[in-house]
Amino acid sequence: MTILIDQPHEFGDGAEQKKAAVDEKELLDGGFLLPHTNSFGQTFRDYDAESERRQGVENFYRINHINQTYDFVKRMRDEYGKLNRVEMSIWECCELLNDVVDESDPDLDEPQIEHLLQTAEAIRKDYPNEEWLHLTGLIHDLGKVLLLPSFGGLPQWAVVGDTYPVGCAFDESIVHHKYFKENPDYHNPAYNTQCGVYSEGCGLNNVMMSWGHDDYMYLVAKENKTTLPSAALFIIRYHSFYSLHKSAAYKHLMNQEDVENLKWLQVFNKYDLYSKSKVRIDVEKVKPYYLSLIEKYCPEKLRW
Ligand SMILES: O[C@H]1[C@H](O)[C@@H](O)[C@H](O)[C@@H](O)[C@H]1O
Numbered sequence: 001m002t003i004l005i006d007q008p009h010e011f012g013d014g015a016e017q018k019k020a021a022v023d024e025k026e027l028l029d030g031g032f033l034l035p036h037t038n039s040f041g042q043t044f045r046d047y048d049a050e051s052e053r054r055q056g057v058e059n060f061y062r063i064n065h066i067n068q069t070y071d072f073v074k075r076m077r078d079e080y081g082k083l084n085r086v087e088m089s090i091w092e093c094c095e096l097l098n099d100v101v102d103e104s105d106p107d108l109d110e111p112q113i114e115h116l117l118q119t120a121e122a123i124r125k126d127y128p129n130e131e132w133l134h135l136t137g138l139i140h141d142l143g144k145v146l147l148l149p150s151f152g153g154l155p156q157w158a159v160v161g162d163t164y165p166v167g168c169a170f171d172e173s174i175v176h177h178k179y180f181k182e183n184p185d186y187h188n189p190a191y192n193t194q195c196g197v198y199s200e201g202c203g204l205n206n207v208m209m210s211w212g213h214d215d216y217m218y219l220v221a222k223e224n225k226t227t228l229p230s231a232a233l234f235i236i237r238y239h240s241f242y243s244l245h246k247s248a249a250y251k252h253l254m255n256q257e258d259v260e261n262l263k264w265l266q267v268f269n270k271y272d273l274y275s276k277s278k279v280r281i282d283v284e285k286v287k288p289y290y291l292s293l294i295e296k297y298c299p300e301k302l303r304w
């Protein structure tokens, strides 16, 4: 696919990232040129930049931060973990995303199916042999179907946006952190310390994340016994956890397996973020390839 490039520059802008790029040379040396600006001519993930989307995105995070409590997440996980709403294939789900637009995203206002294919195709170009990673690109955001009526029609604040742990202190690096002051958990001593209800090194698998498309799609992929590797499930589950994979917060909750999987998440993230563009993918042209991957890793029908 063609990625529109404004001012190309190499991956990594800080010394730390450069060091990581050296350490992970094989993984990060895909030659993917990062565009400088998004479709609106702004730098990516700039939540303060004046644009037609800024106010709406800030409002989204205000409501999200007030309502994502430990109790809320627990209820949603229990309820949606039943997977008793719909039966359908992965591709049918991709098509449903034609109707979904994400109000939390300052960089993209295209229908979500474009984003899925843009991500997957950008990865495929740089990592032609990592089929599992192409499929991960295609399915990572499918959980956004939670917005649709047959999936409960959840509000945007319970489906999209960055995610973060609940049950322990909200890290300052989270976008629009100030709005957590209105979240009841913020004032609850059981939930507002560095470890909260968790213990050091307990592993992210034991940590409850704010509820949304990531954890839901993780449950779908895991419970339907897809044969994707553990790194794929980790990417799906934590791809919106920017305070971890971008700001290096919450490291005290990780275990060794998380540390290994995080390397792949960081590779994945640059395609997820920087492939967002106005360049359309020819769906019919790439469909046979993705159908073959779906057949290889997933059952024909999944429970959602
Ligand atoms: O606005 C975006 C969008 O909702 C993405 O799908 C999610 O993964 C990001 O973390 C979020 O900030």
Ligand SMILES: [Fe+2]
Pocket (backbone or CB within 6 Å): 140, 141, 213, 239, 240
């Ligand atoms: Fe996402």
Ligand SMILES: [Fe+2]
Pocket (backbone or CB within 6 Å): 115, 119, 140, 141, 272
């Ligand atoms: Fe995405």
